[in-house]
Amino acid sequence: MFSGSVNSGKKSFPTRQKRKNKNTRFRRNAHGFAKKGIFGRGTQIDEEQFSYFVNILDAMKSGFESVEDKVTMANNVLAQTKDQEVRLSSNQIVCKVLESLLGFVEAERLESYFQAFAENFRPLCSDSFASHILQKLVEIAFLRFIDGESPDVSDHSANKKSKLDSEQFTDEFYNRNNTFSEDHKRNCANFVLKTSKFLLNNLEDFVWDSCANHIMRTCVLSLAGIYEPKKAFSQSKMVDIDNRKIYSGMPSEWHETCKEFAERLQMWPQFPDLPYQEHSSALIGTICIALKVLDKKMLKLFGKQLLLEAFLKHEKEDKDESKDAELSNAVYGETDQEGTPKDLSKAPKVFQHQSSVRLLETLLVVAGPILRSQIYNTLFAGRVHILAEKSLTNFSVQKLLQCIKEKEDFESVFEELKESIENLLKIGHTGVVKALTAACLRLQTKQAQMITALQNALHVHPSTGVANEKSKFFFLCLLKLKPYEIVKDDESSFVHLHGSMIIQNLLQFNKPIFIVNCIIESPPEKLVSCFTTPNGSYIAEAFLQSKFIGEKSREKLIRLLEGFYVELAISKHGSHVLEMCFAKAQDNYKIVIVKELAEKANMVKGSQSGRVVYSKLRVDTYRSSVNQWKNSLQQKQPKAQQLFKNLIDE
Numbered sequence: 060m061f062s063g064s065v066n067s068g069k070k071s072f073p074t075r076q077k078r079k080n081k082n083t084r085f086r087r088n089a090h091g092f093a094k095k096g097i098f099g100r101g102t103q104i105d106e107e108q109f110s111y112f113v114n115i116l117d118a119m120k121s122g123f124e125s126v127e128d129k130v131t132m133a134n135n136v137l138a139q140t141k142d143q144e145v146r147l148s149s150n151q152i153v154c155k156v157l158e159s160l161l162g163f164v165e166a167e168r169l170e171s172y173f174q175a176f177a178e179n180f181r182p183l184c185s186d187s188f189a190s191h192i193l194q195k196l197v198e199i200a201f202l203r204f205i206d207g208e209s210p211d212v213s214d215h216s217a218n219k220k221s222k223l224d225s226e227q228f229t230d231e232f233y234n235r236n237n238t239f240s241e242d243h244k245r246n247c248a249n250f251v252l253k254t255s256k257f258l259l260n261n262l263e264d265f266v267w268d269s270c271a272n273h274i275m276r277t278c279v280l281s282l283a284g285i286y287e288p289k290k291a292f293s294q295s296k297m298v299d300i301d302n303r304k305i306y307s308g309m310p311s312e313w314h315e316t317c318k319e320f321a322e323r324l325q326m327w328p329q330f331p332d333l334p335y336q337e338h339s340s341a342l343i344g345t346i347c348i349a350l351k352v353l354d355k356k357m358l359k360l361f362g363k364q365l366l367l368e369a370f371l372k373h374e375k376e377d378k379d380e381s382k383d384a385e386l387s388n389a390v391y392g393e394t395d396q397e398g399t400p401k402d403l404s405k406a407p408k409v410f411q412h413q414s415s416v417r418l419l420e421t422l423l424v425v426a427g428p429i430l431r432s433q434i435y436n437t438l439f440a441g442r443v444h445i446l447a448e449k450s451l452t453n454f455s456v457q458k459l460l461q462c463i464k465e466k467e468d469f470e471s472v473f474e475e476l477k478e479s480i481e482n483l484l485k486i487g488h489t490g491v492v493k494a495l496t497a498a499c500l501r502l503q504t505k506q507a508q509m510i511t512a513l514q515n516a517l518h519v520h521p522s523t524g525v526a527n528e529k530s531k532f533f534f535l536c537l538l539k540l541k542p543y544e545i546v547k548d549d550e551s552s553f554v555h556l557h558g559s560m561i562i563q564n565l566l567q568f569n570k571p572i573f574i575v576n577c578i579i580e581s582p583p584e585k586l587v588s589c590f591t592t593p594n595g596s597y598i599a600e601a602f603l604q605s606k607f608i609g610e611k612s613r614e615k616l617i618r619l620l621e622g623f624y625v626e627l628a629i630s631k632h633g634s635h636v637l638e639m640c641f642a643k644a645q646d647n648y649k650i651v652i653v654k655e656l657a658e659k660a661n662m663v664k665g666s667q668s669g670r671v672v673y674s675k676l677r678v679d680t681y682r683s684s685v686n687q688w689k690n691s692l693q694q695k696q697p698k699a700q701q702l703f704k705n706l707i708d709e
Contacts, residue, residue, distance in 0.1 A: 103150075111139065112136075119160075129163050130164075130165075132160065134168060137161075145175050148176075148183075149188050158195050162233060176196060184265060185271055194274045196250065197281055198281070199230060200251045203247045251282070252282075252312065258271065258275045262320070267338055268338070269338055275342060279342075279349050280303075282314065283313075284308070284309040284313075285306075318350070321350060330368060331372050343418055347421055347422055355427060358426075359429065365418075370434075370437075371438075372409075410438075416452060420454065420455055424462055435459065435463070439456070443456055448482060453490070460497070463498060473508070473509075477512040480512050484516060484517075493557040499568070506568045506570070507570070510574070517532075517537070517540075517542050517543060518544060519536055531577055532546055533574065534562070534574060534577035535581065537562050538554050538555065559594035566605045567605050571608060575602070579615050579616060583623060586620065587623045587633070591636075599616075600635075614644070617640045617644050617648055617652075625662055625663055627640075628656060628668065630668060634668035634669065638675065638676075652676070
């Protein structure tokens, strides 16, 4: 039965992309266990079946020449599982194959899985392997049902341009770009609803079940019209808010069923405890995301109940009083502003568990302005600086800073954090400082105070006279997020990721003159060393593109790099900086750049990035005829720019 051709008549499958090492390790382990007579975990299969599916895995590793090849393989493989859908899905090896191919099968074969799984929902929901297949079935059914609908909302990550040759092998692309019959789409919709209602009616049994909980979360998102790609055997515990698309046109029954998940959980006496268990917390986070799309008023009530009944709950069962006192001191401080000791038993439990902290972060993202202000005032106000210094809660502070939209609340947060910046940098919580700077930029407030706070934290206080030389190190200190005493003797080219992002934000402030002067007054060798790194190249881009930096400052930077254009050109990241410099430079300085490259043409053409720059800037044309190069440069200028230039000449 399992002797069918693996590659469906194709001789080879060229590699499309580099696979993760764990996939290679998975196959190697499978072969190793097979020698011991163990043919995958879960349901036992015979050696012939095992060999067939392992060969399929090997063929899939090599990639596919076309989508048609993958469709053919998917149909052939699922044909081999006929009348054994449930049994084979419960095997580890078969599960991995099916999960990767289900999205590419024809309607009839997919519906056979719908029927087989619908008859065995209860055991399959809790099965370690078959539950993955059920989750994938819900996902594929959703994609086929919404065929033709355009996404209402997609975030920045969803808008990234990806190569067509890799995108077309995804479940989403295939199922949304192929036409299915109305009967099949109706069957897909019925399967999503049937699965969702089964889980809803058995909520008490499956909320804490690690396998069923994942299926439930996929159902909740699907009912709300939200699609979140899931990779095979993904270990993600929470919904990835930055990787989803929202589709319109879902049936009203889907919306009502989705909201019923929230309504039932709200009535549970265990509701206050749900955020403190990993799986139930993840489910609540998913429901919050769905409610943001379906019913913002209901989200506000749901979030308020979470805040008052769960997040403000306190640990009473913890017998370790010293630990509770330590946590309470960390969250509240030993005394309040009036000097009265805080009640050590009143530390909010939300800050003591990873699952609840993650849920809090999700709620901050989806909450409206009123709910977000309530969260800030009840949980964060007065203790932001302490939370920012704790490893478990500093990400919550970052999320608060990323989401906060009320200037009054942000200014209170800023006042709490500005004196803690030095300590945050010292303990490595640089993400909080980056988020604080980004919030100053986004809300257009506290920008001058932020620059001063950073100067104080890095020991380069603004001053005059001899001490003024120290303040010039501000840019170099930000690059490494280290104080002056360390940076002054540091000759390394290291650029801190968050340091780079902070500088980029400062360059977009309304008055970035101080950081601009620090950059221009830096030694050119330091700048080139910075601009040829991945993190540093973005600083140059921000400098050249900021609307608050004048033309003269940009020209100074471009002139400062003279003599180092070749070094930039032959670097992968520096070449990008050089291209931006050329684009922003005046015509007379464009000639200087190309002339320097032409004088060392062999060196420039010696690297891949150098050859690209050499071609883009038409250095060959310059070497053969300078006048011809100048003429071609003028032809490439926008018409408006040429007219303006002609007007000045007249």
